[in-house]
Amino acid sequence: MGTTKSQIFTEQQNDLAQLFKVLGHPARVAILQYISHQNACICNDLVEEIGLAQATISQHLKELKGLGLLKGEVEGKRMCYCIDIDRWNSIQNQLNSFFNTTKSNCC
Amino acid sequence: MGTTKSQIFTEQQNDLAQLFKVLGHPARVAILQYISHQNACICNDLVEEIGLAQATISQHLKELKGLGLLKGEVEGKRMCYCIDIDRWNSIQNQLNSFFNTTKSNCC
DNA sequence: TTTTAATATTGCAATATTACGATAATAAAA
DNA sequence: TTTTATTATCGTAATATTGCAATATTAAAA
Numbered sequence: 001m002g003t004t005k006s007q008i009f010t011e012q013q014n015d016l017a018q019l020f021k022v023l024g025h026p027a028r029v030a031i032l033q034y035i036s037h038q039n040a041c042i043c044n045d046l047v048e049e050i051g052l053a054q055a056t057i058s059q060h061l062k063e064l065k066g067l068g069l070l071k072g073e074v075e076g077k078r079m080c081y082c083i084d085i086d087r088w089n090s091i092q093n094q095l096n097s098f099f100n101t102t103k104s105n106c107c
Numbered sequence: 108m109g110t111t112k113s114q115i116f117t118e119q120q121n122d123l124a125q126l127f128k129v130l131g132h133p134a135r136v137a138i139l140q141y142i143s144h145q146n147a148c149i150c151n152d153l154v155e156e157i158g159l160a161q162a163t164i165s166q167h168l169k170e171l172k173g174l175g176l177l178k179g180e181v182e183g184k185r186m187c188y189c190i191d192i193d194r195w196n197s198i199q200n201q202l203n204s205f206f207n208t209t210k211s212n213c214c
Numbered sequence: 215t216t217t218t219a220a221t222a223t224t225g226c227a228a229t230a231t232t233a234c235g236a237t238a239a240t241a242a243a244a
Numbered sequence: 245t246t247t248t249a250t251t252a253t254c255g256t257a258a259t260a261t262t263g264c265a266a267t268a269t270t271a272a273a274a
Contacts, residue, residue, distance in 0.1 A: 001233040002259030008158045009133035013140070017133040024128030025262085026116035029205070033120070036209040043221060051115045053264050058222055060262095077220050077271045085210060092206040098136070099199040102143040103192060108263045109229030132232085150251060160234050165252055167232095184241045184250050216274080223268070231260065237253080244247070 016098055019091055022067045027052060027060050032069070032083065041081040067091075123205055126198055129174045134159060134167050139176070139190065148188040174198075 006014050022028065030050055035041040043061065047054045061081060064070045068087040073080045113121050129135065137157055142148040150168065154161045168188060171177045175194040180187045 013133040021131030024131045026120040026124040029120045
């Protein structure tokens with residue numbers, strides 16, 4: 001037990017839940033908001049800005065990268081993380097499609 | 108450790124993350140989809156439909172209720188769970204507002 | 215080459231989540 | 245009133261997540 005029984009759900013349901021799950025942490029919400037207001041991002045800024053340890057920030061960035069929401073570019077010894085706007089839009093569409101199809105049949 | 112450091116984030120960030128988090132489980136996605144296609148819902152149907160134990164389904168329903176997404180009506184010895192459409196729309200708006208404000212400043 | 219700075223990875227402790235059996239609670243039916 | 249059916253709650257086991265210190269990695273700077 002303790003493990004989500006993914007095999008009993010459709011791929012679409014698992015994917016959608018995964019999207020929500022990655023966005024379901026205030027640090028990751030804050031990271032996305034901060035990056036979007038900088039037009040660029042250096043990880044060390046985030047450590048000061050957010051107030052979590054460097055290792056923790058790096059871990060959260062990894063999850064956002066895993067979803068394809070962030071793309072990282074090496075700039076010397078720094079990393080510049082940016083939001084992948086195509087992926088961003090595609091995810092927004094997926095979520096809206098879920099909301100719209102669900103509500104249209106609602107009692 | 109193991110606990111999210113909510114106190115370092117804004118209320119808005121915590122609330123938004125909480126919304127995403129509750130939606131971030133395939134069983135809860137499946138429950139919402141199933142309810143919306145029934146126009147009404149009896150918990151026992153869900154147990155058969157989803158394939159998780161009754162106690163587990165009841166727990167997931169509780170989380171969705173906690174978010175205000177579901178409203179339950181007692182019908183004799185049954186519960187009829189419905190999606191609260193106002194709350195549903197309000198959550199969809201919150202999410203879209205997050206997506207739109209974030210992307211508008213993106214690099 | 216050595217040092218320095220930035221980021222990633224590893225290992226671990228603490229807490230949270232998921233799932234389910236057992237049981238309680240509730241209300242209709244017999 | 246007793247039984248039956250439905251849903252909620254409790255207790256617990258298994259796994260996942262969060263967070264951080266320590267360390268590794270990488271590349272520029274000295």
